[in-house]
Amino acid sequence: MLLAALRRFLLLSLGISLATAVCALLIGLLAGASLNRALYLGFYWIGALALLAGIFVGSRGPIRVKSESRGSSISSVPFFPFFGRGVPRWASQEEQEETINNSAVFVAVGIVLLLIGFLVDSRIRLF
Secondary structure (H helix, E strand, O other), X not given: OHHHHHHHHHHHHHHHHHHHHHXXXXXXXXXXXXXXXXXXXXXXXXXXXXXXXXXXXXXXXXXXXOXXXXXXXXXXXXXXXXXXXXXXXXXXXXXXXXXXXHHXXXXXXXXXXXXXXXXXXXXXXXX
């Protein structure tokens, strides 16, 4: 089970890395930047965004909306006046675990992307 999870994480990291590299190279080509600069900036930006997403996903509170349908009378009570309607409820244990797991995946992918950016960055000498 742990090997399967590691394999899925590696495939996810590889896919996101390839997509980041392709997009960064295209944007760098359009901007006239060097290929190395486009790559390391792309990995740094997407890695930082993934870390930020992990923080926001992980900080989601234990309260969820019970009903999102607009037709029922019980859902017409405003829960958050500016963000939507619904009756509040406590998140189940599975929902809370899913939130923590999703946050961990975002943070781990962000760290992997930042490390790739660090390795690609020609301004930093490793040896």
